[in-house]
Amino acid sequence: MITHIVFFKLKDNSPEKVEVTAQVLRDMEGKIEQLKYIEVGVDIVHSARSYDIALITKFDSMADLDAYQVHPVHQKVIEHMNEVRESSVAVDFES
Template sequence: MIKHIVFFKLKDASLENVETTATVLRGLDGKVEQLRSLEIGVDVIKSPRSYDIALVATFDSLEDLEGYQVHPEHKKVIEYMNQVRESSVAVDYEF
């Protein structure tokens, strides 16, 4: 199995914008068949080193992760995230 974790720092980290963006990310659930699980979390500490939103997704295989990356619903979310994010970091690992 593959765990896919992404942290997002938003250009505008207002509560409204963070919640809107988290809702957009949660919208992937049930729309991308390769996703086994999806968890979206909003940072509660808000320290200078914090990112605003975390995405944690689980896939059965690396091939499923690759399919997710090119899925039309994921591509729509990427377009949105490219407009609102300042930066992001990711890690993918087998477990």
């Protein structure tokens, strides 16, 4: 299994804007066949090193992760993230 984790820091990290973006991410659930697991977490500590949102997804294979990356539903999410994201970091690993 491949685990794909992304942390997002938003330009506007007001609670309302963070929740809107978290919901955009959650809305991928059930819409992308290759996406086997999704969890979206909103930061509760708000320290200087915190990111605003964590996205944890799981896929059966690298091929499935690759298919997810170009899936039309995910592409719409990327459009949203490009508008609201200040920065992001990711880690992909076998689990």
